[in-house]
Amino acid sequence: MAGTNRVYAAQMAGLAVFGPDGESIGKVRDVVAGLRPDRRPPRVLGLVMEMATRRRIFVPMLRVTRIEAGAVMLATGTLNMRQFHQRPNEVLVLGQLLDARVTVAASGSPAMLVDAAMEQTRTRDWQLGKLAVRERTGRLGRRGPVQVLAWDQITGLAVAELTDQPQGVHQLLTVFDTMRAVDVASALHELPTKRRYEVAEALDVERLADVVEELPEEDQKNLVEHLGEDRATELLEAMDPDDAADLLAELSERDKERLLELMAPEESAPVKRLLKYSSDTAGGLMTPEPVIAEPDATIAEALAMVRNAELPVGLASMVFVCRPPSETPTGRYLGCVHIQRLLREPPSNLVGGALDTDLASLPPAAPLTEVTRYFAAYNLVCGPVLDDQEHLIGAVTVDDVLDHLLPENWRRSGLPDSDESAAAVQEAGAGNA
Structure with missing residues (x-):
């Protein structure tokens, strides 16, 4: 085309x-x-x-x-x-212009900017010549039809006005809706602080939790401090317990205790247990919600557990078999069943007959270096953490290990480019120095 x-x-x-x-x-x-x-x-x-x-x-x-x-x-x-990095007098069209509250110069009516047309001029330059806006009419602010107007027919788009005014987020959320949480977090990090807060306030709390888990620690801390206590509490309850514990550990002691107090007891209990351990130990790295089955569960039931689409890939790789109770800390730990073994067994067989009882476990006090060697030695993506009484208290996944091995600002700076990617980019186009 x-x-x-x-x-x-x-x-x-x-x-x-x-x-x-x-x-x-x-x-x-x-x-x-x-x-x-x-x-x-x-x-x-x-x-x-x-x-x-x-x-x-x-x-x-x-x-x-x-x-x-x-x-x-x-x-x-x-x-x-x-x-x-954004420079002064530059504006991100998707991140800052869309949903901006503007005024139609001819009528003086308030409107919302829903899109901007990029047009190529005779000199081959591109400019934002036309804007699609939707007026709000009547005392109740009913939405009017979308109309396309020239740039100079709209007011309210100066840098200072864009910085100070509250801004809607509908169009931006539509863009984010098709992106992975990690990509939304990357985009959110690049937005101006005001805009970042507006998006965070508008996101569904479950979606916000997924995004916040991928943000740099400083962004996480600033966001929680900006949100009111009620919204911050909802966010922490929606996050995975290990991620919530990591975030709370970055806050002041007063704020941490206050938010833990506001959380529902069943949500705060696993987070409090994790906060007892140093962040660079197996106990601090683990999640308290691995996949757990009792020995009389069938292979079909175990497969149904790991088939849950919301389960992280690492946790879905292994089912831990324990005596009741089946929530951490569990009854006596019996062993584990790898997902490959589950796929090879008849569905009606019991998981108790497919156990790997030889796989070593991690103590909660194991330092990061020991945890790293454990994963390398056994070629695992998930491993059990047991207390002194052989109760399962959680599981460490390899993504959490990598998260702590990488530099602190790795989420902010991105990963180094591979030689192949760099070579492709060098041939693709030139950027300004």
Whole structure:
């Protein structure tokens, strides 16, 4: 399909970015425009592209050869691989403009900006020439039809106004709805603080919990401190206990105790147990909610447990078999059944007959180095943590181990690019230094 000279910004979200040889090198996450002091339409400076390694870089519009349905094509050149950082007088079209409250100059009516059209000029530059807005009419603020107006027919889009005014989040949440939690967290981290808080307040608490678990610790702490006690409590209850414990450990003692007090007892109890352990031990790394079955459960029942779509991949790799009670701390630990064994056994057989009783367990005080050696030695993605009385108190998964082995700011800086990815990007397009 031939390229077009008018594209609506909301349609850019998630578009695949291809190099000159047709290799996929990333996805569009936002559009960067430069606001002008006068009423002229802002120039589109470039795109924020997220690579496979989650690093977000700036791609100048000069390197975009065409925009098609479902794809952005880049010219040959070299891209600047530095992490994208927003500059003064720059605006993120998806992150900051969409849902902005504006005024239609001709009527003085309040409106909401629902989209912005990127148009290519005769000089081959791109600019935000047209805006799609929805007026709010009448005393009750009923929503009117969407109309497309020129940039200079709208007021309320100066940098200071965008920074200070409250802003809706409907369009941005629509964009986020198709993204993984880790990608939403990355996008949220790049947003201005005010905008980040607006999105967090609007997200469903379960979705917010998934996103917050992927944010850098400093962002997590700032977000919880911003949210009211009720919302922060709901968030902590929706998070996995080990992630909630890690977050609470970053707060002041006063705030930590207050939030634990507000949490429902059944939600706070496992978190309190985790807080007793140092974060760099098996007890601090473990989740208290692994997959647990009694020995008289059938293979079919165990498979149904690990088939739960909401269960993390690491926890789904192993079923722990224990005497009642079946919640941590359990009765006596008997052994585990690996998912491969479950798949090979007749569904009517009992899990008690398929136990691996030889796999070593971890004590809660085991340091991170010992936990790392354990996973490397046994080629596992999940391992049991037992107390002195042979009760299962939790399980450590390899993702939590990696999380603590990586540098503290790894979520913020992204992962190093592979040679293959870097080579593909160097041929794809050039960025400004």
